[in-house]
Amino acid sequence: MGNTNFHHALKIREDLCIGCSHCMNVCPTEAIRVKNGKSVLFGDRCVDCGECFRVCPVSAIIIDHDDFNNIFDYKYRVALVPAVFTGQFPVDISLRQIFSVLIDIGFTHVYEVENGVEILLEAINETSTPQPEKKPLISSFCPAIVRLIQVKFPALVDNILLLKPPLDISALHIRKEMEEKGIPAEETGIFYVTPCAAKIAAIKDPVGEAASAITGVINMDILFNRVYRQVKQKNNHTCALPSGSKLSNVAMCWSLTNGEAPHVKGRSLAIDEIKNVIEFLERLENDEFSDIDFLELRACDESCAGGVLTISNRFLAAERLRNHVENFQPNPELQYPDSLRSIYQNSEYLQENISIEKVYPRSILKLDDNMAEAMKKMERVNRIMQLLPMVDCGICGAPSCQALAQDIVQGLGNIKHCIFIQKILEQKGELNLEDSVKIMQDIWGYGKTNKYRDLKGI
């Protein structure tokens, strides 16, 4: 049932991790355990939502991206920039300024991701009404949501709209444009500036696509620092000024909450933040709602403006994009040399290549592939659960009593990891104190387990 070795952009740095378990407690798919005083990630469960990254107090969770200098491996270096990137800057810094600095620091082209929106919107609204059992269609925009559905809501994979998100459409357009100019594919590097980990995972290991047209990914926080510094240090009077954004209102706000839903025909609903999405999908799976045609689901609060790699406050970033809309002045032609033509020049080609392949479930919930085995395991899980205190304290290194019970049945845990059970075993003389302390040490590491004794000198 699918490959379990997924590319994850989220990595835990063992040298920095202090095993505080904050990440374990917030993970929506229970993908993290604590062992030997460090957090450990279960790769098959992780959907790259980045909730762990947000709560880590020591920045031990990192988002693996490409080195900035990798762009110089290519003769043509395209910065594929989402609107939320510009939303990170204070309003007095203009879009043209930001783009010109991108050219200054080494890119040869700057292209806005949301240029692909209109092509996509056309395709969405041309999609024939699905059969009732495939309603509602679920947007493929947020890669963390696509993965969440695969692992946690396998019955809903067929509801995912099999169309490329604007990011991939724009990347395809750039590839096509460069090809038209006679530039060999290997000379063009397309680098996406990402607000989150999930987009990286989706580019390195696409769902429903063989390979991505995007060459590399640069984290938004890192590029922001580079650009903002440059903006502060000079006024850019000398560099070629690219024109401001040509994006329409709809395109500019596409990545924000309610960016998609109001523009899709039929009854559409927008839900952001992964726990809200999970709550809704649980009920959707029961068929409790009918007559919804389209769902825009985003893993982050305030959608991409709240991406884990953003710098600005998410509400302010969203405000900047919305305000930009009010000042929108269509500007048909880019002025800097070597610019790319409008995406409509390639609309036929893009429409032909807009589909992605079927998305397959890869359930993390099954206890065994074989149902009879799974039933035996479930009976064991239920028996173990009756012995556990059900307080979900996390001292065993698993996020809940149920998670521990399942780990035990899958050979990944031991009932003695439960502190309540340890106490009783000690009382009954079935576990000596030395072994009991050793168990704690194996979960939480030496330091945390022995702190009191070592500091007090007892």
Add this chain to the structure above:
Amino acid sequence: MHFEFNIEGGNFSKAGTASSQLKKILKQLNVDPKVIKRVVVALYEAEVNVVAHAYTGQIFIDIDTNKIEIKLVDEGPGIPNIELAMQQGYSTASPAVREMGFGAGMGLPNIKNNTDELHVASEVGKGTTVKMAIFLIS
């Protein structure tokens, strides 16, 4: 495997508890997602029926590798004409229930569409027993 749940008549906020629980169980047992969907939809409809019409009810679920059997036993007004109740669009739900988005007369027909076997027995003034089965091996 055997599971039991109770249903409280009139409490719509709890309708769906058993179907959600059963869904979790079936996912863990690696049952085909399409089968899970049918089971969950059928049980949810049946739960809502009990909540909407009866005073109290119980659900008995038996799962083996061949089939899923569900029995709902309620204490309630009963169904005077089962044949009529099985017709799409026929409903005796009160206006209050309809206002909550239930009672469109799709309950029993929808259960029938999603199950392989369905038996409804009812005694007016006493209650209704709904038995359904979904086979795992076609």
